[in-house]
Amino acid sequence: MKPPIPARDISPERQAMYYAGMAAGVVGALLFVSTFFSFAMNFGNFDDFEGRARSIFLRAVGGMCLMVVGPAVMGVAARGLAGSGVKLDPEQARRDLEPWSRMRGGVIGDVLDEIPAVQQVIDRLGSADQTVEVVRVRCNACRALNDEHDKFCGQCGERL
Ligand SMILES: [Zn+2]
Incomplete structure:
Protein backbone atom coordinates (compact mmCIF):
# COMPACT_ATOMS: atom_id res chain seq x y z
CA MET A 1 0.00 0.00 0.00
CA TRP A 100 10.20 23.94 -3.80
CA SER A 101 10.97 26.62 -1.25
CA ARG A 102 10.73 24.00 1.47
CA MET A 103 13.18 21.88 -0.51
CA ARG A 104 15.56 24.84 -0.80
CA GLY A 105 15.05 25.64 2.87
CA GLY A 106 15.82 22.02 3.65
CA VAL A 107 19.03 22.15 1.69
CA ILE A 108 20.09 25.35 3.43
CA GLY A 109 19.01 23.84 6.75
CA ASP A 110 21.23 20.83 6.09
CA VAL A 111 24.17 23.15 5.50
CA LEU A 112 23.39 25.16 8.64
CA ASP A 113 23.13 21.94 10.63
CA GLU A 114 26.68 21.16 9.70
CA ILE A 115 27.99 24.55 10.79
CA PRO A 116 27.55 24.04 14.56
CA ALA A 117 29.38 20.72 14.20
CA VAL A 118 32.23 22.52 12.45
CA GLN A 119 32.01 25.27 15.04
CA GLN A 120 32.36 22.72 17.84
CA VAL A 121 35.51 21.30 16.30
CA ILE A 122 36.95 24.80 15.95
CA ASP A 123 35.99 25.57 19.56
CA ARG A 124 37.65 22.38 20.75
CA LEU A 125 40.83 23.18 18.83
CA GLY A 126 40.77 26.69 20.26
CA SER A 127 40.26 25.54 23.84
CA ALA A 128 43.18 23.13 23.47
CA ASP A 129 45.43 26.18 23.10
CA GLN A 130 43.84 27.89 26.06
CA THR A 131 44.53 25.03 28.46
CA VAL A 132 47.85 26.89 28.96
CA GLU A 133 46.56 28.90 31.90
CA VAL A 134 47.62 32.43 32.45
CA VAL A 135 48.70 32.85 36.04
CA ARG A 136 47.57 36.12 37.49
CA VAL A 137 49.04 37.82 40.48
CA ARG A 138 46.94 40.04 42.69
CA CYS A 139 48.49 43.32 43.74
CA ASN A 140 48.82 43.61 47.54
CA ALA A 141 48.14 47.32 47.48
CA CYS A 142 45.11 47.72 45.15
CA ARG A 143 43.99 44.11 44.58
CA ALA A 144 44.23 44.51 40.76
CA LEU A 145 45.16 41.38 38.80
CA ASN A 146 48.49 41.43 37.01
CA ASP A 147 50.36 39.01 34.80
CA GLU A 148 52.72 36.75 36.73
CA HIS A 149 55.70 38.16 34.81
CA ASP A 150 54.88 41.78 35.67
CA LYS A 151 57.26 43.41 38.12
CA PHE A 152 55.01 46.33 38.93
CA CYS A 153 51.23 46.59 39.24
CA GLY A 154 49.56 47.90 36.06
CA GLN A 155 46.91 49.63 38.16
CA CYS A 156 48.85 51.41 40.92
CA GLY A 157 52.51 50.89 40.04
CA GLU A 158 53.29 49.11 43.32
CA ARG A 159 56.06 46.54 43.23
CA LEU A 160 54.54 43.01 43.05
ZN1 LIG B 1 48.28 47.65 42.60
Whole structure:
Protein backbone atom coordinates (compact mmCIF):
# COMPACT_ATOMS: atom_id res chain seq x y z
CA MET A 1 0.00 0.00 0.00
CA LYS A 2 1.30 3.44 -0.96
CA PRO A 3 1.65 5.98 1.85
CA PRO A 4 -0.71 8.95 1.43
CA ILE A 5 0.84 11.93 -0.31
CA PRO A 6 1.22 14.81 2.17
CA ALA A 7 -1.19 17.68 1.48
CA ARG A 8 1.71 20.11 1.14
CA ASP A 9 3.38 18.10 -1.60
CA ILE A 10 2.94 18.53 -5.35
CA SER A 11 -0.44 17.04 -6.25
CA PRO A 12 -0.67 13.81 -8.30
CA GLU A 13 -2.48 15.82 -11.00
CA ARG A 14 0.48 18.16 -11.35
CA GLN A 15 2.89 15.24 -11.36
CA ALA A 16 0.85 13.54 -14.12
CA MET A 17 0.81 16.83 -16.05
CA TYR A 18 4.59 17.07 -15.68
CA TYR A 19 5.19 13.64 -17.17
CA ALA A 20 2.58 14.28 -19.90
CA GLY A 21 4.52 17.41 -20.84
CA MET A 22 7.73 15.43 -20.88
CA ALA A 23 6.10 12.80 -23.15
CA ALA A 24 4.77 15.53 -25.45
CA GLY A 25 8.25 16.99 -25.76
CA VAL A 26 9.73 13.59 -26.59
CA VAL A 27 6.99 12.82 -29.15
CA GLY A 28 7.51 16.27 -30.67
CA ALA A 29 11.24 15.68 -31.00
CA LEU A 30 10.63 12.26 -32.60
CA LEU A 31 8.10 13.75 -35.04
CA PHE A 32 10.48 16.51 -35.94
CA VAL A 33 13.41 14.16 -36.46
CA SER A 34 11.23 11.72 -38.44
CA THR A 35 10.68 14.38 -41.10
CA PHE A 36 14.38 14.31 -41.93
CA PHE A 37 14.25 10.55 -42.40
CA SER A 38 11.13 10.78 -44.60
CA PHE A 39 12.78 13.49 -46.60
CA ALA A 40 16.02 11.53 -47.01
CA MET A 41 14.26 8.24 -47.85
CA ASN A 42 12.03 9.81 -50.47
CA PHE A 43 14.69 12.01 -51.98
CA GLY A 44 14.24 12.11 -55.71
CA ASN A 45 10.88 10.33 -55.52
CA PHE A 46 8.26 12.64 -56.94
CA ASP A 47 5.19 10.35 -56.63
CA ASP A 48 2.62 12.25 -54.61
CA PHE A 49 5.28 14.82 -53.83
CA GLU A 50 2.68 17.32 -52.69
CA GLY A 51 0.99 14.94 -50.24
CA ARG A 52 4.28 13.87 -48.73
CA ALA A 53 5.49 17.44 -48.49
CA ARG A 54 2.30 18.32 -46.64
CA SER A 55 2.77 15.35 -44.27
CA ILE A 56 6.39 16.34 -43.63
CA PHE A 57 5.41 19.95 -43.11
CA LEU A 58 2.63 19.04 -40.66
CA ARG A 59 4.90 16.71 -38.70
CA ALA A 60 7.68 19.31 -38.59
CA VAL A 61 5.34 22.05 -37.39
CA GLY A 62 3.46 19.71 -35.04
CA GLY A 63 6.73 18.36 -33.68
CA MET A 64 8.06 21.86 -33.08
CA CYS A 65 4.84 22.86 -31.35
CA LEU A 66 5.05 19.82 -29.07
CA MET A 67 8.71 20.56 -28.34
CA VAL A 68 7.71 24.06 -27.23
CA VAL A 69 4.48 23.09 -25.46
CA GLY A 70 5.86 19.98 -23.73
CA PRO A 71 8.56 21.72 -21.67
CA ALA A 72 6.17 24.63 -21.02
CA VAL A 73 3.62 22.18 -19.60
CA MET A 74 6.38 20.62 -17.49
CA GLY A 75 7.26 24.04 -16.10
CA VAL A 76 3.64 24.87 -15.28
CA ALA A 77 3.13 21.45 -13.71
CA ALA A 78 6.25 21.77 -11.59
CA ARG A 79 5.45 25.26 -10.29
CA GLY A 80 1.65 25.21 -10.50
CA LEU A 81 -0.58 27.62 -12.44
CA ALA A 82 -0.02 30.52 -10.06
CA GLY A 83 3.58 29.65 -9.26
CA SER A 84 4.55 29.74 -12.94
CA GLY A 85 2.73 33.00 -13.56
CA VAL A 86 -0.08 31.59 -15.75
CA LYS A 87 -2.57 32.67 -13.10
CA LEU A 88 -1.94 35.89 -11.18
CA ASP A 89 -2.48 34.89 -7.58
CA PRO A 90 0.46 35.52 -5.23
CA GLU A 91 -1.14 33.63 -2.35
CA GLN A 92 -1.75 30.58 -4.55
CA ALA A 93 1.75 31.01 -5.99
CA ARG A 94 3.22 30.82 -2.51
CA ARG A 95 1.33 27.55 -1.91
CA ASP A 96 2.27 26.22 -5.37
CA LEU A 97 5.95 26.95 -4.82
CA GLU A 98 5.93 25.85 -1.19
CA PRO A 99 7.33 22.36 -1.87
CA TRP A 100 10.20 23.94 -3.80
CA SER A 101 10.97 26.62 -1.25
CA ARG A 102 10.73 24.00 1.47
CA MET A 103 13.18 21.88 -0.51
CA ARG A 104 15.56 24.84 -0.80
CA GLY A 105 15.05 25.64 2.87
CA GLY A 106 15.82 22.02 3.65
CA VAL A 107 19.03 22.15 1.69
CA ILE A 108 20.09 25.35 3.43
CA GLY A 109 19.01 23.84 6.75
CA ASP A 110 21.23 20.83 6.09
CA VAL A 111 24.17 23.15 5.50
CA LEU A 112 23.39 25.16 8.64
CA ASP A 113 23.13 21.94 10.63
CA GLU A 114 26.68 21.16 9.70
CA ILE A 115 27.99 24.55 10.79
CA PRO A 116 27.55 24.04 14.56
CA ALA A 117 29.38 20.72 14.20
CA VAL A 118 32.23 22.52 12.45
CA GLN A 119 32.01 25.27 15.04
CA GLN A 120 32.36 22.72 17.84
CA VAL A 121 35.51 21.30 16.30
CA ILE A 122 36.95 24.80 15.95
CA ASP A 123 35.99 25.57 19.56
CA ARG A 124 37.65 22.38 20.75
CA LEU A 125 40.83 23.18 18.83
CA GLY A 126 40.77 26.69 20.26
CA SER A 127 40.26 25.54 23.84
CA ALA A 128 43.18 23.13 23.47
CA ASP A 129 45.43 26.18 23.10
CA GLN A 130 43.84 27.89 26.06
CA THR A 131 44.53 25.03 28.46
CA VAL A 132 47.85 26.89 28.96
CA GLU A 133 46.56 28.90 31.90
CA VAL A 134 47.62 32.43 32.45
CA VAL A 135 48.70 32.85 36.04
CA ARG A 136 47.57 36.12 37.49
CA VAL A 137 49.04 37.82 40.48
CA ARG A 138 46.94 40.04 42.69
CA CYS A 139 48.49 43.32 43.74
CA ASN A 140 48.82 43.61 47.54
CA ALA A 141 48.14 47.32 47.48
CA CYS A 142 45.11 47.72 45.15
CA ARG A 143 43.99 44.11 44.58
CA ALA A 144 44.23 44.51 40.76
CA LEU A 145 45.16 41.38 38.80
CA ASN A 146 48.49 41.43 37.01
CA ASP A 147 50.36 39.01 34.80
CA GLU A 148 52.72 36.75 36.73
CA HIS A 149 55.70 38.16 34.81
CA ASP A 150 54.88 41.78 35.67
CA LYS A 151 57.26 43.41 38.12
CA PHE A 152 55.01 46.33 38.93
CA CYS A 153 51.23 46.59 39.24
CA GLY A 154 49.56 47.90 36.06
CA GLN A 155 46.91 49.63 38.16
CA CYS A 156 48.85 51.41 40.92
CA GLY A 157 52.51 50.89 40.04
CA GLU A 158 53.29 49.11 43.32
CA ARG A 159 56.06 46.54 43.23
CA LEU A 160 54.54 43.01 43.05
ZN1 LIG B 1 48.28 47.65 42.60
